Structure formats: structure tokens, C-alpha cells
Amino acid sequence: MATHPVTTATVVTAHHEHHHEHHNESFWTKYIFSQDHKMIAKQFLITGFAAGFIGILLSAIFRLQLAYPDVSFPFLETILGKWAPEGRLDPNFYMALVTMHGTILVFWLLTGGLSGTFANLLIPLQLGARDMASPFLNMLSFHFFFWGTVVLMASFFVETGPAAAGWTVYPPLSALPQAMPGSGLGMILWIAALVLFVVGVLMGGLNYITTVLNMRTQGMSPLRMPLVIWALFTVAVLGLLSFPPAVAAFILLLFDHSLGTSFYLSDIYIAGQALPQQGGNILLYLHLFWFLGHPEVYIVLLPALGITSEIISTHARKPIFGYKVMVYSILGIAFVSFIVWAHHMFVTGMNPLLGSIFTATTLLVAIPSAMKIFNYIFTLWKGNIQLNTPMLFAIGTVSFFISGGLTGFFLGVAPTDIPLHNTYFVVGHFHLVMGVAAVFAMFGGTYHWFPRLWGRMMNERLGYIHFWLTFIGANLVFFPMYYMGFGGVPRRYYAFTEFSFTSKWQDLNVFITIAALITISAQLIFIYNFFHSMFYGKRAPRNPWKATTLEWSAPVEHIHGNWPGKLPVVHRWAYEYSKPGAPADFIPQYISDEDIARGVRWWEDDFDPAMVIDRSEPGEGEQKASAPELSPTPALSLNQKPDHPQV
């Protein structure tokens, strides 16, 4: 039997060093070039939310245009200048707004912001690791993300405007500057931003995978991991497999755009001139792009569902229903997501045989997704539901996932997709199923883990107001789009006035815009609550939600290495809620049966988990069950960081 490597003496020394180190940190090493995963999580969270807020403000502008195509808004000229002459939005800039809205929200808020925040925060803390496998790579991951954000935002200020060919940037529109102004420098900056972003995502993903595989604490066998870790791990693998083809697609697009190659271009006569490019095909781009594009949906969605699992189980005081089914569903969704991409291309003129195949594979996704929904509902069944703000948002995610997911049956089947492809039905579908569902999970996660990040609670009442306004508002915005979709109203239209089958929806568009503006304004409540609570919020107890997972056993202070003493040893799975015979309705993962017998009172607010963690000795069984404990030494010594307890 191996002895636990950390002795009491080294613990004391390590703790002392921390203390020392903590005071020596300058502003730059603590807030900017931090290698601490908790700080990087905060950086991702705030950058992601900031980008996301800009993204939804863009949608406010184009919603105004859609509702009132004939009205002049002088303030638009004040803020947008030449893009809104005399208060009327320029059609090309409308497209730029739509493009940037999509890019920012899909990639920056819901990929970078969501995965970046919660993977960085939760993977080391919930697995009982001192930090990520490579904190330095982790820091770089954020910095690439951040500079990607800067480049993307910079594209608003170039003379020809930002990229405007839709967030999917289909060539030749995106490849030919003469096709629209946004395809000039704005497009190059878009590609540069995306490449920086993907580099950041890949660095993060490698780190997440390595950490989950190698740095789990003793006793944390895979089937004891919280579901959110399963989701984040799977998503890291998905990202690693699907982003590189997209980068290849973007680089080839850049070649077509700037170097005169013809990967995607052929037989083009534009602006009075026949281009020399021949032999390329756009379908190549579509295949490459959607090979990322569809897994991307699950890169957004799976962490959201993982967070929802944590929140629902914790706040319903009940173990997650069908844990193994949930794990298999995550893996199943991840696998199937790689063989469904061409359902975005049913009407592009690809081989019709593929339409049949991708119809069949696409509908397969419904099975694991529905299993997850049913399991959430069965988790609530016979639970003891605490309707705290995170729980409201988690239930909201489930609701949106139902409302949005079911309509996938129309779009995933080739024939019914024919009249609905690229209509508002699609807009409603993806906004509900991956847009607001994931945003709600992100809000829920923020409310839930805010005390873990800043040691303070967010204001509950403002949280309720925020939730109800956003939930009702988002439904009123996106549900009517289904009706418009059945009316065949195409998306990315600057105005619906030109066609008789679209112009009759004008009243509904006004309604949607008003609902959208109210929903967007409601986010100010969140921003106020977020920043106010960060400094003036009520101090949170160590484990405010009475959760079982390990992140609540570490002190909230900014400590490198997370736990001041030993790492916690895991004795049970992540969802030990309301176990019959237990003295409280939750048993944290680090509490062993001996601790219970000893009379440890972990449910009290002033309980210090270190009392249990530091005295624990690994038992025989635990030693075997766990992955070999890589105490952080090997990985961290590569990094030459003296502030981790050397053991």
C-alpha cells in the first residue's frame, strides 16, 4: 500500500508558501497573466459575457429594422455613422450585424464563454486537482481567445465594415470583395479572429482532456465524476476533432479571397468581369464547414446540459436519474453529431442519396437527446425542489430544449426541410435549442457557481426578476418564428416588404421586436446584479447550495493549488442526495462512511472541510478504484511554478 505523499509538515510549509506568494502577486500576474484556473475562468466568463452583450445589442438594432423597415431612427446615424445614413440602416450593414451577432454568440459567448468558464472552473475543482495539467497553456488559451475577440471587434472599424456573409461565411460571397463590401478587409479579420479563437479552443481542449484523464484525485473513478465533467470532456474531444477541418476551410477561403486560388470558386461572372477561377466547388466548403458546424451545436449544448444536470440534481435534492444513461447519452450524442452534418445541405444540390442517409442519422440524435430530457423530468419527480435562481434557469434550459428540439424533426428530415430550409423556422429552432437553452444554462451556472468564484451570493430577488423577464421574453421572441417559418418567410432578409407571402407577417415582426427589446433590457438587471454582488453581495457560506461535489470543499480564497492542505479523497459518487439513513440530505464526495460514523457535521455552515480532507488516509479499496494518483508534481514541474505545493 502506497502511503499518501503529503505529510503534515509539508502541508504547513506549502500553506505558508502560498500565503507568501499571494502577497507578492502583482496586478499583472494576478489578473492578466494568471495561470490559476479560477482566475482564467473569471476571465473567460467576463470576456464571454461582454462579447455576448455586444452581440445581443447588435440584434436590437437589426430587430428595429425588421419591425419598422420604413421608419428612420436618427440615433442610428449617431452611433453607426455612414452605415445608417439618415437613420436608415444600410442593407449591407444589416447583413454585417446579422453576421457578427451569429459569430459572437455562437463562438464567443457559447463556445469560448461557456466551455471556457466552466471547464476551467470545474474540471480541476470537481476532480480534486491542484490546477490544469498545463496552467501555462491554459493562460495562452485565454489570451488567444481574448486577442481573437479584439480582432473581431476591430473589424467593426474598418472602412468596408465587418464580415457580412452570414456567420457561415459561404463563398463566393465571402471570397469576393466585389460581391459585397463586408467581404473586404472585414472578412480577413473575421478569419484571423476565428483562427485565433480556434487555437485558444484547442489549447484549452487539450488541457481539459489531459486533466480529466490524468489528474483525477484518489477515488474519482470515471463513473463517479459529475455529469458536467463528462460533458466538458466529451466537448473537448469534439472540439479537437471538428475545429481543425473548419480552420482548413477558413484558410482555403482566405487563399481564394486573397491569393486567387479556386478551391471554392468556379465559373463566376461578377461586376462586369469573368473571373479566371475554374474547377472549385462551394459544396466542398459546405462540407468542411458543417463538419465543424454540426458538432459545434453539441459543443455548445453538451456543457449546457451538463451544468443543467448539476443544478437540477443539487436543487431538487435528488440524485440525477439514470446517471449511466446520461453518460451514454452524452457519448452517443457526441458520436452521432459527427455523422449528421449534411442535413444542413439537403437543398444544396448534393447527391440526393446522401439526403436519405443523413435523414436517418440525423433523427438518431433525437433518441439520446430525448432520454436526457426524460431523465431531467424524472430527476424532479419525487424530488424536494428548491426553486432558487439557478434552478429556475436550469428548468428554463430544459423547457427551451424541448420547445426547440422537437422542431428538429421537421428540419432533420430531407423532404420537410425543403420548404423550411433557411426560413424563420430554422431561426426559431436553433435560437431555442442551442441559443437560449445554452444561454440559460450559462446564466444558471453563473448564479450557481458565483459564490464559488467570488465568495458572495448574487441577489436572489433580482435573479427572479431577471429569470422571469428573460424566460417569458425569449419565448415570445422565438416561438412566433415557427409560425413565420410555416409561412415560408426567409431568414437574413433586410425587409419583408417585397414579397406578398412575407409582408403579411409585419405585425408579428413588430411584436417580436418589442419582446426582444424588453428581453435585452432585462439583461441590464443581470449586469447590475453581477457586478454589484461581486463587491457588495451577501457573503456566502462555504457550501451555499449544500452540494456534494468537491469544488465546495475548497476555500474560496485565491489559493493556487485550490486546497491549502491535502487533496480530497473521493469516497462516493457525485449525486449522494437524500440518501435514506444519512444525517443530512446530502453527503459530499469526500465524506467517508467512517467520517459519518465519527459524527462529522458537514451540513453546518461553519464546517471546515479541511478537517476531514487533511486527516484522510486512503483506504485499500479507494487506492485500487482510483486512477493512479498523479499528484500534481510531474505536470506542474514542467511548468516551473514554485507556488504549487511540492510534495
Added chain:
Amino acid sequence: MLPRQDSHFGMKLMAYICSYMKRMRWLPLLGLIAGTVWAQIGADARARALELATQEQASSVNWNSILWTVVWMETILVVILSIRLTDLVIRITGLDPFASWDRNKVNTRLWMAVGIGGIILAIWGAFKYAPLTLPESASIHGRYIDALRNFTLSFTFPAFVIVHIMLFYMIWRYYNGKVSSATYELTNHTLERASFIAISIPVLIIAGWGIYVWNLPVHGQRPTENQRTLEIEVVAEQFQWRVRYPGNDGKLGRYHYTLIGGENVLGIDFTDPKAQDDILPALKEIHLPVGALVTIYVRSKDVLHSLYLPHFRTHVYAVPGQRNQVMFVPTITTKEMRRKLGDPQFDYELACNQLCGGAHYNMRMKVIVESWEEYQQWLSQQKPAYNPPVVTEKRITSQIL
């Protein structure tokens, strides 16, 4: 909660507000600065947009924007202050109007109200907006698509309602307050199996049905006996459609994109005898004979477009460098559809449904379905695009130049 002491509550409140105002005194100042900057940006922007302002005009201050910004900042200040004030009143007086509210009960009731109300609203909306949705399909394969769509709807809409009601029921039945403890239940194989079957059956039916219908419109159609056929070409460009009809031979001639130029807007190769009788109608209209098997060849001159005929449930991308093909049989003439809908203004429309640039929203073409006789009459009034002397002359000119 602050202790209630002997000093006057009002005095305390005023003192607190004053101290808070003092702390927030930068806000109006910031408003002024932001307003000035914003006004400056706005003035510059306007000058550039109108391209007629001199440098002096551009730098003139826009007081209106300053006022606007200050008002906005003051509004934020008032909102923040009123939140703080409410908070303070509650803390000092101890009279929290919401203190007696059980948050679980209130939120549960809100879930019930919003949930049930939302479902009713969704059903009401479906009935209200049904008349605005696309009318019955005007093509044969479209009817199959609509049948599948209606079947899918008859599964998804009840599923939407039932699963939501399950969700709301769980909240209503098991919120803390109504119950005080949870049941430790890890899984239930019967329920898991039931869920699996409940979702698998519709998946299998819809996928199988979908694959069957998919093979009808795109490559499964053959003309029936005595059915007339028509092959036309629709070409997209920024931002209009052009249509080419075959002449008497019923065949479309060759084309190449390098031949585009001058009057030859479609790049038709007039050395091909089949091309010489091809017709480019003068008006921006597509005429289709009812009951004929129509094949549309779709191509694009510049960027990606999409041929979207919603009333015929027909949709295919226009891809530069690739000629796509789509088949359908129009079954209802424009006149008949107008009579059915009671709308004398009704027209079938062709729209672009793939982002193609600024005026993407404006690529409209009228589609007219009429009887074979009317179609023939219309066609006979159109002239072939081939105009030998002019074209030859142009070519020679361009070669000399």
C-alpha cells in the same frame, strides 16, 4: 437588518441618500463626458455620411446628443438609487413586503401561470396564424411533403404540450414546501425503456416516411403517359433572376460563363443550334403550364443563391459552376389559387433564400401557372434571344478593340 434606533428614520434615510449621491457624483460627470464624445462621433459620422459638411461643421457640438446621454445616465442613476432605496427602507423599517412570500410557492405559481398560459398562447397562435402560413401545395410532391409535415406536427405539438405538462407537474407537485424530503431513486429501468420506446417509434416512422418522400421530388419523377414536359433554366445573379425557355426544339442550348457580356446576359453559346431558338422573356415572369412535369435547371452567375418556390415546396441552391436540377408538377393555376384563397392579388413568387448580398431581400420574380393553351399563347409572343447580325457585329468589334 439595521437596528431601529431613536434617531428619526427620515433623517437617516436622507443621510444615507446623500452619502450615496456623494459616492455616485461621478455619474452625471461621466454622462457629460460620454455625451460629448458620443456627440463628436455622431457629428463626424454624419459629416462623412452626407459628404457635404466642412471641417467646422463636423466639429460642431451636437447638444441634442449630450442631453440625450445625460438623461440616459440620470435614468440609470435613478434606477440604481431606487433599488438601493427600497433595500434601505426594507432594512431600516424591517417591513419587507415580500418577507412573507415563500419563494418556492411564488415561483411554482409563476411556473404554473406562465407554463399553462404559454401553452394556451402557443395553441392560440397556431390557430391565429394558420391563415397566414403557406396555402396548400401547388405541386404533386408538395402534397406528400405536407402530409409528412402534418404528421410530424401531429406528433411534435402534442409531445411539446405533454412533456411540458410533465415538467410543470413535477414542479407543482414536488416543490419544497409541499414536500419536505426527496426520494433516493437512482434509476428505473422500466421508465428508461418506456422513454426509449416512446422516442424511437416516431423516429423510425418519420425517418422512413421522410426517406420515401425525399425520393419523389428530386430524382424520382418520370413523366406519366401523355404528360407534357418542360425544361427551363433559371439563372440567378446579384440581384435578379433570369429565365430561359427552350424554343420549338424543347432543348436548351449550351452556355459558358466566359461568353457573358453585352446582350448575352446568360452566356449562351449561339454556335449551338439548340441555343438559337432559346427564348429570354422580356418581363420578369416565369410562366408554367399546369400539369406538366417541369424541370428547372438552376445556375448562378456570381455568388450562391437559392431558388425558393415556397408554394410549390421546391427549393434548390443556385451554385456557380454547378448546374442543379429540380423537378415538380404544378397542379393549381394562378387563377384557381386566387379563387381558392379569395385573394385576387395572389401570385406565386420566386424568392432567393440564400444570403447573396445587400439586396438579397429583393430578388423577386412572379410565377404564373396557366393552362397549356394560355402558356403556348404567351410563349408564341416571346422572341428568341439569338439576333445574329447584332451579336456578330459586337463580337467583331470586341475582337478589334
